[in-house]
Amino acid sequence: MSNFLQDCLVYRDEDILVIQKPEGLLSVPGKGEALFDSVLTRLHAIEPKTLLIHRLDRDTSGLLVFALNKAAQSHISRQFQERQTYKLYQAIVEGDLPERGEVNVPVCYDPSRPPLHIADPNFSKPALTQFEVIEYLTIQNQKVSRVALTPITGRSHQLRVHMQYLGHPIIGDTLYATVDGQTLSSRLCLHATALSFKHPVSGQALKFVCPPPF
Structure with missing residues (x-):
């Protein structure tokens, strides 16, 4: 097993692979050789049958599930589309x-x-995020909040844009945070902490938890 999978593996069986994605790594390859390196690229080098189900932004860390056969990919993808999964971020x-x-x-x-996204009340597709503060903190003499975020929908950049829309962007976010907020962390402080779905073969409810590294 490669060092990448050793470091990142959370769960594996004949049908699925759950990993903890590090921040700064694309979920899938981008355009051009410079953006070829990704989680999917590295997994294909170890397990060529790996199939994509969902993704995280490059600078977001946390839990990702991949399929190891077409049937599992279709089954879990449908759970995501029908909002039968549970995702929690910090x-x-x-x-x-x-x-x-x-x-x-x-x-x-x-x-x-x-690559910016915006909050637009007139756009046709809804986006819904629920939030709850875990604790209030101070970093470099500035007030910040550690928050649990539950995306009910899964739009690109949804959590980052919604926090900016509230006037409380995620610290370390080079796209959406204020200048001061960008200096409070060397990384985007967004992490996929928990992921739940039904196993594509057994139907068993699976839940994975991965505490944030910040």
Whole structure:
């Protein structure tokens, strides 16, 4: 087993592979040789049957599930599409966020400023995020909040845009945080902490938990 899989493997059986993605690594290859390195590329080198189900942003760390056959890929992908999975993230955001609430505003790509996305109430596809503060902290004399984020939908950059929309962007976010917020962490403080779904063969409910490294 390669060092990558040794370091990142959370669970494996004949049908699925669950790993903890490190921050700074693409989930899938991008365009061009410079962006070829990715989780999927590395897994294919170890297990060529690996099939993509979902992805995380390059700078987001945490739990990802991959399939090892077409039937498993189809089964779990359908669970994601029908919102039968459970995903929980942790983040550290700027300022004192209200204790709990939700953001129900569509998120869409902004073609004038790639790769940015924006919150757009007039966009056709809904985006819903629920949040709850875990603790209030101070970093470099600035108030921040550690928060649990539950994305009910799965739009690109949804959590990052929704936190910015609330006026509490995720620290270390070079796309959406304020200048001060970017200096509070050397990485994007967003981590996929928990993931639950039904096993594609047994139907057993599986839950994986991976604490954030920040």
